[in-house]
Amino acid sequence: MPAYLDHAATTPLSAGALAAMTRELARTGNPSSLHGAGRRARRVVEDARETVAAAAGAHPSEVIFTSGGTEADNLAVKGLYWARVAADPTRRRILCSAVEHHAVLDTVEWLERHEGAQVTWLPVDAAGVLDLEVLAAEIARDPKSVALVTVMWANNEVGTVQPISRIVEIASASGIPVHSDAVQAFGSVQVDFKASGLAAMSVSGHKIGGPVGVGALLLGRAVTLTPVQHGGGQERNVRSGTLDTPSIAAFAAAAEGAAAALGPDALRIAELRDRLVAGVLDRVPSAVLRGAPAPDRLPGNAHFTFPGCEGDSLLFLLDLAGVESSTGSACTAGVPRPSHVLLAMGLDEETARGAQRFTLGHSSTEADVDALLTALPEAYARARQAGMAGHESSIQTAGTVARQGTGAGFA
Structure with a gap:
């Protein structure tokens, strides 16, 4: 699952x-x-x-x-x-x-x-x-x-x-x-x-x-x-x-x-998010958490930029490892477009293209966070290997890299 x-x-x-x-x-x-x-x-x-x-x-x-x-x-x-x-x-x-x-x-x-x-x-x-x-x-x-x-x-x-x-x-x-x-x-x-x-x-x-x-x-x-x-x-x-x-x-x-579960559920989800954020920054120290700090942040949101890789490549590699996430940005006609949100926040286009959004909700569990933290280091390393190429070529390269890999979750 x-x-x-x-x-x-x-x-x-x-x-x-x-x-x-x-x-x-x-x-x-x-x-x-x-x-x-x-x-x-x-x-x-x-x-x-x-x-x-x-x-x-x-x-x-x-x-x-x-x-x-x-x-x-x-x-x-x-x-x-x-x-x-x-x-x-x-x-x-x-x-x-x-x-x-x-x-x-x-x-x-x-x-x-x-x-x-x-x-x-x-x-x-x-x-x-x-x-x-x-x-x-x-x-x-x-x-x-x-x-x-x-x-x-x-x-x-x-x-x-x-x-x-x-x-x-x-x-x-x-x-x-x-x-x-x-x-x-x-x-x-x-x-x-x-x-x-x-x-x-x-x-x-x-x-x-x-x-x-x-x-x-x-x-x-x-x-x-x-x-x-x-x-x-x-x-x-x-x-x-x-x-x-x-x-x-x-x-x-x-x-x-x-509405009935808002208080306890928001607290539970925020605790999961904080564990996810700490785990991501521990495994990929170069990752940068974007957005406002708590309490001015949605309890289930953890949005990062990962330097040196295309967000779509990282998404694709995580998906192969059984982790479903999002770049949070738009893509039109096969050409990657950096998020207008990140650009408005002052990021340059290359940095913005390395975005990855992880969001939690009412069905999220500790196992979901564990799966991400297990898969992320290898997925990020392979996404960096694919590099900041064009959208289609980057995804194809990421797929080739994944198929050539021997790490767990990428067979």
Whole structure:
């Protein structure tokens, strides 16, 4: 059984979520229908809405179910922008952190290209923390022109947790709504939508033990949002589409389980992470841990750069040894691209290309960490032998090196 160390990408389905989904898949009923089957499905959806709201610190009416975090991000950023511009055409500025997930990053860039948005990319420090002074200065120079601020709650690559309450405080003083992508934070750290003061917050099911294909946008009851898609107006006339009752039920079960176990589970996972970090630095002293230190870091995140090797090569070699990890960076058309997050944190391209992200979750064990620490020294040595070549040639070289090796785990 491989050691799965990529929980930031997706988590295994929890037992509670699997049971809830299986139960609802065996039933029928459109929750918008008025007959008995429809009313039963509607009760399941509304019960799930209350459960997710309780886990996120929101009122049930503030939960808008979506197909996942990407849709929730698109709905929040586009919907807020369009609504704000409709109320005042001079509100064209979007203030966005430079380390956002592509679900936000690409949405903002699309608004810039097609909808006349004027984008300011907010810088971060070497740990990935937003520069609050720049945020305040950008707002102060023309607050009436700002449509919205969007800053993720916690970074999906390096695990840095942002000072959301301070960000909202700065923006709210000028009446500017703030959206936060909380996909990585929800279920890992304490997230309270009401207490945060956010106008909108995105969460996803498959990051917390729920299924892929379901998520939610938490939207303040007084917040105006222009719909992105149109149809039946099922969710507050903001998000149309037939609701996926089985997935929503499973999402709620996962959210309830994650919220109930948050304290002890976060502590257990953080202890595993600390053991992993210490072990990696002991076995590869040249490795550098990236991101903010605890407690301003997600409990399950350990992100390193390994000098002298391509991150994809190291990933490939670890995979051959039964350890599943991630580079955390994008790759297009077979050409390695350094992470925009690491570049924003001040790393050069060569250093950024040596990234490897190990992330833990609810099913992680000591054995997973042991497997990594056993496999890493040889995998790193062979990745360095492959070198910082082009993407395809580097992976091919790494595979050849692995096949020629005689070390345990690389047969």
